[in-house]
Amino acid sequence: MSEQNDAMVIAGKRYLSRLLVGTGKYKDMQETRLAIEASGAEIVTVAVRRTNIGQNPDEPNLLDIITPDKYTILPNTAGCYTAEDAVRTCRLARELMDGHDLVKLEVLGDQKTLYPNIVETIKATEILVKDGFKVMVYTNDDPIVAKQLEEMGCVAVMPLGSLIGSGLGILNPHNIKLIMEAANVPILVDAGVGTASDAAIAMEMGCEGVLMNTAIAGARNPILMASAMRKAIEAGREAFLAGRMPRKRYASASSPLEGIIG
Amino acid sequence: MKLEVNGEITQLNEGASLHDLVIKLDIVGQRIAIEVNQEIVPRSQHALHKLNAGDKVEVVRAIGGG
Numbered sequence: 001m002s003e004q005n006d007a008m009v010i011a012g013k014r015y016l017s018r019l020l021v022g023t024g025k026y027k028d029m030q031e032t033r034l035a036i037e038a039s040g041a042e043i044v045t046v047a048v049r050r051t052n053i054g055q056n057p058d059e060p061n062l063l064d065i066i067t068p069d070k071y072t073i074l075p076n077t078a079g080c081y082t083a084e085d086a087v088r089t090c091r092l093a094r095e096l097m098d099g100h101d102l103v104k105l106e107v108l109g110d111q112k113t114l115y116p117n118i119v120e121t122i123k124a125t126e127i128l129v130k131d132g133f134k135v136m137v138y139t140n141d142d143p144i145v146a147k148q149l150e151e152m153g154c155v156a157v158m159p160l161g162s163l164i165g166s167g168l169g170i171l172n173p174h175n176i177k178l179i180m181e182a183a184n185v186p187i188l189v190d191a192g193v194g195t196a197s198d199a200a201i202a203m204e205m206g207c208e209g210v211l212m213n214t215a216i217a218g219a220r221n222p223i224l225m226a227s228a229m230r231k232a233i234e235a236g237r238e239a240f241l242a243g244r245m246p247r248k249r250y251a252s253a254s255s256p257l258e259g260i261i262g
Numbered sequence: 263m264k265l266e267v268n269g270e271i272t273q274l275n276e277g278a279s280l281h282d283l284v285i286k287l288d289i290v291g292q293r294i295a296i297e298v299n300q301e302i303v304p305r306s307q308h309a310l311h312k313l314n315a316g317d318k319v320e321v322v323r324a325i326g327g328g
Contacts, residue, residue: 022328032326047327050268050320051289063293063324078327088300092322095295095302164328191328213328 006241008208010043010186011102011134011155013072017042018203019233020074020188022213023062026222033065035216038226045074045104045211048093073097074136076104083107083123090128102155103128104190104211106138114164118145122152129153138190141175143182150185157185158211161192161202165214169198173205180206196225196232203236204244263315274313281309287321294323 007014021041026032036044044066063073075093077086090103107124109117116139128135129152136156137149146157159179162168169192170176180187186208193199193212202210210233219225263276267283274283280303284290296303297320303311313319 023326024328026326045328046324048295048322049325049327051287051292051294051323052268052270052321061292061323062326073324075324076327088297091302092295092297092320093324095304096293096322096324211328 018209020211025217158190167194200236
């Protein structure tokens with residue numbers, strides 16, 4: 001199968017890369033740019049914050065480096081703990097992005113786990129969908145919740161593999177499979193990936209894509225890890241499409257049994 | 263007049279517009295979004311939007327995040 005025929009479609013737009021990356025935690029803008037280029041990602045998340053927070057006057061604006069003409073910018077609602085704050089953030093993001101209305105909704109429960117608050121997530125989803133936003137929603141790995149979010153009109157549902165920034169991998173693959181079986185929108189694993197094999201496992205399971213940040217930015221060499229993740233996502237996707245061999249309990253010789261000498 | 267910009271008390275001349283605030287903050291031409299008293303004011307309206315004492319203004323931009 002050629003790459004062209006295997007696009008990921010989100011909100012009607014085709015993407016050849018199934019790796020979505022964040023822009024947080026990098027050393028500087030240069031490292032951010034190089035890592036994102038090495039990842040091959042087409043969808044890139046950004047946070048929305050007050051102008052005077054964490055601003056280095058010499059540092060260029062992130063969107064001058066990661067430009068909206070080259071990437072699909074996916075503003076997030078990270079740091080929001082209520083539906084109200086998340087909706088406000090999305091509306092500011094839409095103004096920031098000249099009306100571009102694709103957003104990553106995440107409404108968090110507490111600072112220790114950054115686990116999604118599903119009640120607030122559902123409330124925010126309802127308002128945002130009604131307001132015309134295309135919502136990619138961060139959620140837990142509960143198949144019932146995932147289905148409800150789809151039915152409410154989210155364009156993609158993104159269950160966690162494990163806690164944000166934990167690097168623990170996909171802790172409940174069975175639930176992710178249940179979510180995928182029931183879904184009619186793309187299911188992407190968001191959060192928890194620690195290294196390339198985690199990303200490959202998600203793709204081998206049949207996920208549409210994977211969103212990650214810390215796995216790349218927190219690696220000793222982020223640019224090399226970005227390249228590893230690109231390959232892992234592609235390898236995992238191809239393995240999924242190829243269909244793995246069945247698991248067997250006993251050996252099965254690869255070489256013919258006939259014609260052995262002696 | 264005094265108003266609150268990103269949580270800090272800021273002094274502006276009476277009758278100042280949102281664009282005057284953008285000039286004061288030295289962020290003219292930057293990719294920002296502004297909310298006044300929790301209502302978005304579109305970029306095209308910044309020069310027309312008159313600020314009032316006590317307004318709560320939020321000025322945001324995109325930064326690195328996951």
